Amino acid sequence: MFTKSNKPQGRIDSLIGAGTRVEGDVSFAGGLRIDGEVKGNVRAIGDQPSTLVISEHARIEGEVSVSHLVINGTVIGAVHCSEFVELQPRARVTGDVEYSMIEMHLGAVIQGRLVHQGISAKNIELKLASSH
Numbered sequence: 603m604f605t606k607s608n609k610p611q612g613r614i615d616s617l618i619g620a621g622t623r624v625e626g627d628v629s630f631a632g633g634l635r636i637d638g639e640v641k642g643n644v645r646a647i648g649d650q651p652s653t654l655v656i657s658e659h660a661r662i663e664g665e666v667s668v669s670h671l672v673i674n675g676t677v678i679g680a681v682h683c684s685e686f687v688e689l690q691p692r693a694r695v696t697g698d699v700e701y702s703m704i705e706m707h708l709g710a711v712i713q714g715r716l717v718h719q720g721i722s723a724k725n726i727e728l729k730l731a732s733s734h
Contacts (some may be wrong), residue, residue, distance in 0.1 A: 622660060627664070636660040658692050684719070
């Protein structure tokens with residue numbers, strides 16, 4: 603059902619490196635990789651596709667809202683992913699995960715609800731517009 607082509611292909615534009623701690627909300631466009639810690643919400647800005655990669659030793663305490671998400675670290679807070687979320691083996695999420703498509707590897711842990719969002723309204727509008 604899910605193939606490799608469903609995975610995000612975006613590039614990483616920004617990095618929060620290991621040993622770096624950010625206190626406050628983080629807004630980004632394009633791609634962001636977090637190897638450090640963020641105590642605040644992490645959100646993509648605009649309607650463009652966004653990719654967030656949370657590495658094995660990374661930690662976020664706050665809400666995450668993006669279109670494509672790869673988690674291999676810790677998130678304490680709600681996750682809102684409009685497109686695709688991949689939970690790798692060391693992923694630890696404490697909070698609800700809203701998603702459209704999901705891939706969960708053996709070993710990933712979620713303490714919260716998995717909530718399927720279905721096809722986004724944006725995709726429906728595009729399909730309707732292209733059928734005319």
